[in-house]
Amino acid sequence: MYLTNTNKKLSLLFVLPIAWLCSFSLVLIFFVTLVLVSFGKQGSQYKYSIFSSKPLVLGIMTSTTENGDPRAIKIDEIFKKYNCPMAGLGEVFVREADKNNIPYWVVASIAFQESSCGKKVPYVDDNSSYNAWGWAVYGDQVKTFDSWEHGISVVSQYMDEKFFSKGITDLCEIMKIYTPPSKGSWCKGVGFFGEEIHEFESPEN
16 A cells, blocks of 8 residues: 555646646747737738848839829828928839830939938029939039939939949949948938839828
């Protein structure tokens, strides 16, 4: 009888920790699953994906809808979000990008980086230069355009002739020629706004 009771006690000493460990594991798994599900729901509420691991697509998206080119809509909506003076010119950016075989978001993104999307442009004789891209601006020398549309056309053509037609598509490589003193800040900024435009989802989606 003594040996039997001893065996039972020994069995309990082994069984109880194992049962406790199993219970704890189940609770832990349930808690982790709950946290992951909650995090996923919160993440789905965001409409913008900034600096994601997915690289920007440098090709040209050509699909259109009955309500207009979705690329132009993306640019217009982002410009509205930031109260840009160039809001409403999405179609011009896209048209000039397609004409020059460059990514549709590049010239718009440079405008963000160089002039806060047209809010901070040089003035010549109290007149706006319409130069939102810091293009051909050296000290007191300022390149002026007749309008935003004119500037978009000229800069788009320049980006093609100087970079994209020669296979130079990396923003940091473009920076070395376009604005060498930046030391990385320029290409990061242009990439930031480029991805915000590219990844934009309208509230209706």
